[in-house]
Every structure is written in structure tokens, then in C-alpha cells.
């Protein structure tokens with residue numbers, strides 16, 4: 001596909017979305033003109049043979065497996081020796097490759113907010129899919145209208161991408177930015193939920209608090225069967241969890257409960273740095289971890305974005321950087337170069353405490369999912385999600401457990417685990433094929449070759465080629 005025609009099809013899709021039939025969540029996507037150049041496997045029945053399988057449930061990886069896909073579904077999974085491939089199926093014999101479930105991700109901004117002006121990362125859906133993301137929740141937005149339009153473009157087949165779960169604007173009693181929805185009273189907060197639910201938002205995100213705003217958002221969203229996440233500071237994780245929030249974003253760094261000198265109900269100043277000297281193994285933090293885990297609230301790990309704020313550790317990934325158009329790329333490079341003097345940095349020891357906290361949360365039975373939070377500090381969609389895999393392994397999780405955090409756990413949090421999130425017979429065929437073995441070498445996780453969405457196989461490199469040099473470039 002030519003680069004110019006890509007931009008044209010995206011623009012056309014946004015105009016056409018009202019008349020488009022939505023992508024059936026559990027169906028194989030229809031092959032449109034926009035998708036066709038990137039489709040590698042569209043056979044009715046096909047099979048991956050001779051692959052290593054990490055199925056997303058946390059069970060140990062298995063070698064020399066066969067995965068049979070029929071239509072949108074996985075028909076069979078098992079050892080090659082005992083798993084028949086149906087007559088007429090297309091066979092993809094892929095020794096030396098690993099198959100994972102599609103990634104289910106819960107902090108996937110499609111706008112660039114941390115470097116230069118706020119702009120939409122207009123091709124981010126295609127890049128997410130290229131890197132294996134098959135479900136993405138946007139986790140608050142400064143451009144919610146544009147995200148709904150992007151979802152419509154994806155659902156109508158005008159833009160390759162994962163199933164998008166769009167969040168309304170950030171809801172805040174004390175908004176940090178003008179683009180946030182200010183909710184001074186619970187009535188305001190309920191009105192924001194009603195308005196954006198009617199427009200198609202299925203998640204809401206509360207920023208900071210306060211508690212009465214969070215409570216109103218939770219009540220209004222849950223009454224509609226919708227979900228709530230938060231980037232909190234005036235409300236502790238433990239309190240929000242007991243109030244019924246679905247997902248606490250970012251983990252330990254944003255749980256204000258343990259900040260020395262905290263005033264209840266207020267956001268502490270400089271909490272990130274203050275948390276760095278808190279003892280995660282101590283009784284107060286451990287009691288809070290148990291309280292959150294017992295409440296059933298999930299936590300969304302976003303280690304990769306915080307790593308971009310650690311001086312001396314943060315590195316720009318050249319493969320991710322080359323996806324951006326020249327102007328945002330320059331802004332990202334400048335933001336990275338200015339990190340030390342930016343006024344917000346994360347000490348290395350705090351990143352390690354975040355890792356320790358997440359291990360303890362999982363050990364306590366907590367549901368840990370993940371998301372990338374691609375901000376203007378160096379993460380790109382897709383690449384940030386996969387950097388989280390490397391960091392979760394560095395944190396001490398077995399690679400199979402890290403995959404579960406990125407897949408089945410996210411599906412549980414989204415309420416879609418009955419039909420996706422793991423590679424099991426009967427589930428929808430949302431699959432990722434990578435070259436090599438990420439258990440032996442975590443960096444192999446970036447080597448996506450084929451990504452199946454509802455049984456339709458996309459050529460990952462073709463999708464990357466569509467985006468390269470153009471992300472967030474505008475039209």
C-alpha cells in the first residue's frame with residue numbers, strides 16, 4: 001500500500017463511520033481495501049505447526065505445538081504428534097517461532113502529550129496491531145473525540161488496529177490540564193459519564209480525585225456496565241479499591257498512602273520521590289497490598305513509561321523512534337535530552353520498588369495487568385507494551401507469568417477473558433507469532449512476524465512499514 005493512500009483511507013473512514021458496520025468483537029474481520037495489503041493469512045482453516053507455545057494462562061511454555069484456526073476461532077491446540085491438521089488447511093510450519101495470545105493492554109493513549117503540542121498519533125492503532133496488541137483501552141484522553149473516530153475507523157476496516165476500548169476525557173476535581181473534564185461536584189461527574197457513555201466511551205478515568213468525584217464516576221459507570229480506572233493521588237489505592245474502582249493505574253508510584261507527611265484527601269507534593277525511601281517489605285505497605293488484592297481491584301503496571309523518566313537508564317529505542325514523523329520525533333528527542341532538568345525524574349531505586357511492589361501484589365493474589373502509557377518521552381505504541389514484558393521479567397516474573405500479565409490478566413480486567421486472552425481451543429484466534437524464544441532472550445518479544453485478529457492473519461512488518469516515519473504526523 002502506498003503511504004499516500006493510507007492517509008486517504010483513514011480520512012475517508014472518519015467520514016464514513018456512521019454508515020459502517022462495526023467489527024464484530026468475536027468475528028473474523030472483513031477484508032477491506034485498507035486491510036488487504038497487510039493480510040498474510042485469510043484461509044478459512046489454517047494451522048501453525050512446530051511452534052513453541054506460551055498460552056497466556058501462566059503454564060510452562062510447550063515446544064513443538066500445533067494450533068489450528070477455523071474461521072475466527074482456535075479449533076485445536078496440542079502437541080504436533082497428536083494434533084491433527086484438517087485436510088485442506090493451510091499449514092504454516094514455523095520451527096524456531098513462539099506463539100502467544102494477542103496482548104490485552106490497558107493504558108494505550110493514541111495522542112502524544114509529553115513533548116511539544118498535543119497531537120493525535122493517528123496511525124497508532126496499526127502500530128499496536130503490528131506489535132501484537134489485539135485489545136487496547138485508552139486510559140483517559142486529551143483527544144477523546146479523535147479516539148472515538150479512530151475506533152470507528154478500525155471497526156469499519158478502514159484502519160488496521162486492535163479492538164479499541166475508548167475512555168472519555170480525564171475526569172478530575174483538580175484538573176492538571178485544560179483538556180480535562182473538570183467535575184467540581186458529583187453531579188458534574190455523573191453528567192460527564194452520561195455524556196461520554198452516550199458517545200461510545202466504555203471506560204472512564206479519574207485523575208487525582210477527590211473521593212466524592214471518584215465515587216460518583218464509579219456509581220454512574222457501573223450502573224451502565226462500564227468500567228473505571230484512575231491515576232490517583234488524593235485517594236489512596238486501598239480506599240479506591242474498596243470504593244469499587246476497576247483498575248488502579250501505575251502501581252506503587254501513584255499510591256499516595258505511604259508518602260511521608262501525607263494529608264488525607266490531598267495530593268502530596270513530590271510523591272514520586274518521597275515514595276523512593278518507603279520500605280515496600282514493611283508492614284504498612286504489605287497490609288495495603290493485601291487490602292487492594294482482597295478488594296478485587298486490578299492494578300495496571302506501566303513500568304516502561306516510568307523507566308523513560310529514570311536518568312541514566314532511559315534509552316530511546318531507535319526502532320520505536322523511527323516510527324514517528326519528523327516533527328514529533330524531534331520533540332521526543334528534545335524531551336529525552338532535557339530529562340535531567342525537566343523537573344520530573346524517577347530515581348532508579350523507585351523503579352525497583354515498583355517492581356518489588358508488583359511482585360508482592362501478584363503473590364498476594366492481586367490481578368496485575370499492563371499498559372504502555374505512550375507519552376512523549378520515548379515510548380511508541382506497541383513498543384512500550386513489549387518493553388513492559390522485558391521489565392516484568394527483570395522484576396522477577398517468569399516469562400510465562402509476564403505473558404499472562406500482558407494477556408489473560410488484561411482480558412479478565414476488561415471482562416473479555418471468556419473468549420480471548422489465551423491460546424485455548426474454542427477461544428477467538430487472537431494470536432501473536434514471534435521469531436525466536438522470548439523466554440531465553442526477552443528482547444525476542446519485539447520480533448513479531450504474524451498477528452492474528454479473530455483468525456485473520458496480518459503481516460507485522462507490512463503494518464510497521466505503513467506507519468514508519470509517519471506516526472503523529474497529521475494529515
Ligand SMILES: [Zn+2]
Nearest residue numbers: 107109139373
Ligand atoms: Zn496515562
